[in-house]
Amino acid sequence: MRFDYKTQVLVVGAGSAGVAAAIAAARNGAETMLIERSGFVGGISSTLPWLGYHDQEYRQVVKGLGQEFIDDLIDANQAVAPCYDPKCGSTFSLNFHYWKILAMRKLTSAGVNVLLHALYVDTVREGDRLAGVIIETKSGRQKIEAEVIIDCSGDGDVAARGGVSWEKGRTKDGLVQAPTLVFSFSNIDRAELVEACKNPDLNYREWLEPYPEIRKKFVAQLDTLPSFVFGGFASLIEKARAQDGIEFPQSRVVGVKLHKEDEFMVVMTRVLGLDPTDARSLSDSYVKLYEQVEQIMVFFREWVPGFREAELKEIAPILGIRESRRIMGDYLLNKEDVMAGRRFDDGVSMGGYHIDIHRPSGSWVESYNVKTYSIPIRSLIARDVDNLLMAGKCISATHEAIASTRVIPICIGQGQAVGTAAAIAVAAKKSVRDVSVPGLQDRLIEQGAELGQSLGEPNYEAIDRFGQLPHVEDESTSGEGDEVTQGAWLEKKSL
């Protein structure tokens, strides 16, 4: 077979995981190519603030490249330092467009060959090896030969078409977490919004309701906290439903107050039953989602304090898919590992974000707190073949575990780990499975990654200021049986 490109490491998909993987592979000496179907790099990380740099004891669990991105964004005055949060650890609010510039600059200065508008379409498999991939571009169908491939497509595309095992959705019915098309507002009145958050009846942060002391501490920070997460105001939605006959896709106001004084990110559209690997299902969902954006905008302006004059700033250029195919690797990370904070001998990155399942049916979320855990390299090496690694939301983890590992900083940590492993494998002319784990861990630590060596004690000062949730909380079933509808209301209330 004639190949149009030849590279040592090929990364498919330029989301947070793919960007980190490609930079790490190139910096560690491998000739690296990154292909991406869109006209920008960053994937979903260029549409959302980044949650989960810190664990629930406010210790930073992702460093290395993750820290470098924070530093560069702050130095360029395009972000503020992560803001602590008792449930999510921290929120890092940034200028998403600047992140695209920065990521592209870092890729090219590391020497990565970036090919945009390049849609991966097929895998070339030879026995136990993946020889390369086929892409469709404006230049026609092209073939790329690679020694190691890293699947960062988020959908496990390379694995699925290469005959590698995968799973999708929850075990009982295969349904994936609800996807969301996010959008943002500008021109909101921050002071009015913060006042409303202080009103216990509105229950701005529902997670904190059972813990009045934590709630008091956290709400006291809101006057000065540049960015904070939202999940509450359920009563406003109920009233809007009762009074205006509103039909609504979400039962809570969900979103993030961004670091820009007048900006707010809305994370409330949702479509149930979507199959992220089915083109018809994806396309049909956009029809519903754009209608929901308008419904939700009207709701905010009429019902949510501080939004009367709000303007639609931006609708994300891509639908946010929380969960798709999960590639089966040498180890399947599970809920118990994550909740117990298991540290693996072959851990190559870390996580401490709660299990955050946006319910595949009903509304709202199902959540379990976690202890800081490590992610073993075995969960990043695809089973069945010799030279396929993965990072990001398609790693080898269960439906529940992926709901913790999927946040952006944790995807960056995995990306750095597999990019480095790929470069070591190529240099040593070995299978990715035969890379020395202590050697890989030493290299990652040298390059600033956190593998537990510098985690330290819980951050008691932050615990004192922001409060700490108990490890085991009562299971919330609210939202489980919700009938979620949308539609006719818009005819009465359009913008």
Ligand SMILES: Cc1cc2nc3c(=O)[nH]c(=O)nc-3n(C[C@H](O)[C@H](O)[C@H](O)COP(=O)(O)OP(=O)(O)OC[C@H]3O[C@@H](n4cnc5c(N)ncnc54)[C@H](O)[C@@H]3O)c2cc1C
């Ligand atoms: C609605 C929503 C809200 C979220 N909120 C937050 C949040 O506030 N903070 C947070 O930290 N995390 C959040 N998450 C989780 C997090 O954003 C994602 O899990 C994470 O960004 C996944 O990164 P990734 O690199 O694995 O995938 P993606 O960012 O999806 O990147 C995959 C890339 O692969 C490309 N690609 C896919 N298929 C192909 C192909 N066939 N050929 C070529 N390229 C391809 C895509 O275009 C994309 O650029 C949210 C997720 C969603 C969906």
